[in-house]
Amino acid sequence: MIQLHNVSVTYQQDVCALSGVSLMIPRGDFVFLTGASGAGKSTLLKLLYAEIAPSHGQIIIDNQNVSRLTRSELPYLRRTIGIVFQDFRLLPNRTVMENVAITLEVLGIGRKEIGERVSRILKQVGLEQRMQATPCRLSGGEQQRVALARALVNEPKILLADEPTGNLDDENKALILSILAEANCRGTTIIVASHDLRLVAASNKRAVTLERGEIREVHDEPR
Amino acid sequence: MSHAKFKRRHVSGRGGVWGGVAYFFRRTLLNIRQNLVINLLAVVTITLSFLIVSLFLLVFVNLEGAGELWSEKIQVTVYFDRELNEKEFIALRNLIMTLEGTDTINYVSKGDALKRFRTRLKGQESLLDGVPPEVLPASMEIRLKQAFRTSGAVEAYVTRLKKIPTIVEVQYGEEWVRRFNTFMNFMRFAGLLLGGFIALAVLFIISNTIKITIYSRREEVELLELVGATRLFIRIPFLLEGMLQGVCGAILAILILAAVSWAFLNHAGNFLIFNPQEAGLVFIPVTFCVALVVTGILVGFIGSLTSLHRFADQS
Incomplete structure (x- = not known):
């Protein structure tokens, strides 16, 4: 489903964020990208949702070369991908419900259906009582769950999560992981960038370790 | 490798175009x-x-x-050496009215002219005692249409007026018209x-x-x-x-x-002059x-x- 062929990203001509990365992630896989800060985890995720373009190499998603997509075709790729940003990117002036609904609004779905689907996903992440709250009234863990709900509400083919458990307590970490696992069971391919090695080890999932922009090692999921 | 593009999902759930507009x-x-x-x-x-x-x-x-x-003050005055009778006045007025640019015509007889002069000399009317009405000439005051109140248009109009034989003299305040324009x-x-x-x-x-x-x-x-x-x-x-x-x-x-x-x-009338x-x-x-x-x-x-x-x- 996702293939990276010899992908490199260079910033400002000499800063190399990724170098010669080749990776294949089959449909329905659950993969952790690990590595220290600056290893290239976030850059790799940004490449997948086409926020940045590779300096070299090819990225294939669903048999489609992402670099060759035109500007007007990009939104249709992004609609198949749910993204949980490291800084959440919740809109401060909108309620929890409106923040989650954005993903469905861009698809042109009617109000009634949006209401039903948003309620369902917020119930799933345990925020059904906070629908009308604005993000500033939520705790870090709650904000993280809103971001996760927004990424999952349209049942995407792929979910990319950048440090989704960073700064969370163990209870919230477990909750987030269980939500991701549920989505994975429903067929969503999940890629999580995390520097939390304890969490990665506990999850028993495939892990790709990055170091200075290169793949250092790949741990396959124990069968 | 397939070249199929990502499927475009169309707006459907909002109830068509009007749903989208709403x-x-x-x-x-x-x-x-x-x-x-x-x-x-x-x-x-x-x-x-x-x-x-x-x-x-x-x-x-x-x-x-x-x-x-102010432009309404632009008017052309034509003078006659004698008083026009009613028939002459009507004929001349009709002729002037046919000239392009004429708006209204006002006839001022010799008697009216003297009356006006007397009004202007308010307080010193005695100066005119014994002056006969024939001293001042009869005239026609012609007001021009808005578009004909420029220097060039007034001059052209006056040239056409002067071709009418009964008219002796034409005045239109050339300098004032020029300055105003x-x-x-x-x-x-x-x-x-x-x-x-x-x-x-x-x-x-x-x-x-x-x-x-x-x-x-x-x-x-x-x-x-x-x-x-x-x-x-x-x-x-x-x-x-x-x-x-x-x-x-x-x-x-x-x-x-x-x-x-x-x-x-x-x-503003309370505090302005x-x-x-x-x-x-x-x-x-x-x-x-x-x-x-x-x-x-x-x-x-x-x-x-x-x-x-x-x-x-x-x-």
């Missing part, structure tokens, strides 16, 4: 409510800008009106120049105010892009918001100016008001569009 209007109103302070600041700035423009228009329209009023042309030129500068400054202010409101929501635009919104989907609410800000600013400016103008006309109501001061015409509102809509639209273009170029 969504965008609802979204726009929600955006305004959720960003109320910056929207209010933008509308206040746009209102003040349009107030400057409409105040200028009000002054310009009234100066033009005053100019037109020069003054009016200068006033229009200065008005256009000043108006042009004001319009440019105001367009710049409004367009930048709208840009600031959009820049303040840069994160929203970026997020919408990342969750798969098309460019049109992102732009429509911003464009509607900009147009709404423009139209509100223009309408508020006109209403404020109307209120101030009304108050001035009704109360003239009564503005009697001076024939008018408010800006409806067509100008409509033009201001349309300008508001256009500036709002263009200001939003250029800001969004800049976002697109950066992303």
Whole structure:
């Protein structure tokens, strides 16, 4: 489903964020990208949702070369991908419900259906009582769950999560992981960038370790 | 490798085109409510800008009106060496009326001329004692149509008049007409120049105010892009918001100016040496008001569009 062929990203001509990365992630896989800060985890995720373009190499998603997509075709790729940003990117002036609904609004779905689907996903992440709250009234863990709900509400083919458990307590970490696992069971391919090695080890999932922009090692999921 | 593109899912759940339109209007109103302070600041700035423009228009329209009023003083007087009888007068009047540019004709007999002269010498009427009416010539005062009150047009008209045999002499205050026309042309030129500068400054202010409101929501635009919104989907609410800000600013400016103008006309007589109501001061015409509102809509639209273009170029 996702293939990276010899992908490199260079910033400002000499800063190399990724170098010669080749990776294949089959449909329905659950993969952790690990590595220290600056290893290239976030850059790799940004490449997948086409926020940045590779300096070299090819990225294939669903048999489609992402670099060759035109500007007007990009939104249709992004609609198949749910993204949980490291800084959440919740809109401060909108309620929890409106923040989650954005993903469905861009698809042109009617109000009634949006209401039903948003309620369902917020119930799933345990925020059904906070629908009308604005993000500033939520705790870090709650904000993280809103971001996760927004990424999952349209049942995407792929979910990319950048440090989704960073700064969370163990209870919230477990909750987030269980939500991701549920989505994975429903067929969503999940890629999580995390520097939390304890969490990665506990999850028993495939892990790709990055170091200075290169793949250092790949741990396959124990069968 | 397949070259099939990502499937485009069409708007369906909102109930077709009207559902889409209703969504965008609802979204726009929600955006305004959720960003109320910056929207209010933008509308206040746009209102003040349009107030400057409409105040200028009000002054310009009234100066033009005053100019037109003064131009009515441009009249051509033809003199006869003798009193015309009724038949001659009617024949001559009909002939002059056929000349292009004639508006009205007023016959002043020798007796009327002396009466007028006597009125002008108010307090010293005794100077005219014993002066017979025949001393002053009979005349016709011809008022010209608006378009024929320029120096060139008056001269051409007079040339045609002089060809009529009964007419002995024609006077039209050449110097006054020339000066008046020069003054009016200068006033229009200065008005256009000043108006042009004001319009440019105001367009710049409004367009930048709208840009600031959009820049303040840069994160929203970026997020919408990342969750798969098309460019049109992102732009429509911003464009509607900009147009709404423009139209509100223009309408508020006109209403404020109307209120101030009304108050001035009704109360300024108390402290001014003239009564503005009697001076024939008018408010800006409806067509100008409509033009201001349309300008508001256009500036709002263009200001939003250029800001969004800049976002697109950066992303």
